[in-house]
Amino acid sequence: MSTIAEFIDGANFEEAVKSVRDDSTDDKYLVVGHVENDPNRVSVLKVGQDLEELGEQMDDTQVMYALARYESIFDMSKTIKFVYFRWIGDQVPFVKKGRYGVVSSSIEQHFNPYHLFVETSAREDFHPEKIIQQLEETSGKKSKVIEDVQGRQQRGFTASQLPKRGPMSKSGFSLATEGAKIEITEEVYNTIAAVKNNDDTTSWMLSSYFNCDPSGPIEFEKSGEGDVKELKQCLRDDAVMYGLYRVTDTVDDIVTVKFVYIVWVGTSVKPMTKAKISTHKGTMEQLYGPAHVTLFASDQSDITEKIIMEKVTSASGTRSHVR
The missing domain is CATH 3.40.20.10 (Severin)
Structure with missing residues (x-):
């Protein structure tokens, strides 16, 4: 698309x-x-x-x-x-x-x-x-x-005369995030929707660049119904990958669903590729958002259930800081 x-x-x-x-x-x-x-x-x-x-x-x-x-x-x-x-x-x-x-x-x-x-x-x-x-x-x-x-x-509309656009109030007024243009396959959209559907058993998904080429397209890589260990088995050291992982958190005795957006940049990814994919940041955040937590990783040890839940509970205010 x-x-x-x-x-x-x-x-x-x-x-x-x-x-x-x-x-x-x-x-x-x-x-x-x-x-x-x-x-x-x-x-x-x-x-x-x-x-x-x-x-x-x-x-x-x-x-x-x-x-x-x-x-x-x-x-x-x-x-x-x-x-x-x-x-x-x-x-x-x-x-x-x-x-x-x-x-x-x-x-x-x-x-x-x-x-x-x-x-x-x-x-x-x-x-x-x-x-x-x-x-x-x-x-x-x-x-x-x-x-x-x-x-x-x-009315002046030259570059120097245009009003500066900063963050707006939170009452529905916001600025669009712009990213570089890139093709995204239909299956990526459908699988993200599956992860975000509470009635679907799919708990995680991954997408990547076709042939590791940062010019795209972004294509569906893998999805599953297991935990983050299952997701990690699909990560490749030579690839840039984007993932979505669904977890649950308990707030005031109420179980709530949380979404974790994962950006994986393998240790063998070339510096030029890293520079090129940085221009897709806005587009990919729009595609995977909204998410409660964003996790950037380049090593398997950066992605564990413990690390993810610490980030989720910290973001939601449910994490205990008592030691």
């Missing part, structure tokens, strides 16, 4: 974006969706004028994207802000979320520049008052209007 999503109506999309960014038009937002549930094909679904209705355009069974224009007043001056939305419907199956997550970076680049990124599955997060509040918080209520020597107001 490709990590690139393409617009089947590129000219129509460009025209819609131009209209939303143009203050002289009434178009305030555009909505984009996947064509026939294909992660690699997207198209414009709607261009609208009423921001109050934007949330109503979202489908609980789909992953969708939107760009919207907002106005705020500061020191009696009108400023224009753009918000990029990524909607993940709460009825989207896990496997689909993984497939769409891998192409999210290629879609995002078509919506740049913007001032705020909102990733959500709640329609109330589209409410204009809530968005304006978030915009004011991220800008510190300072005017971003740039004036030229004639005193005319203009």
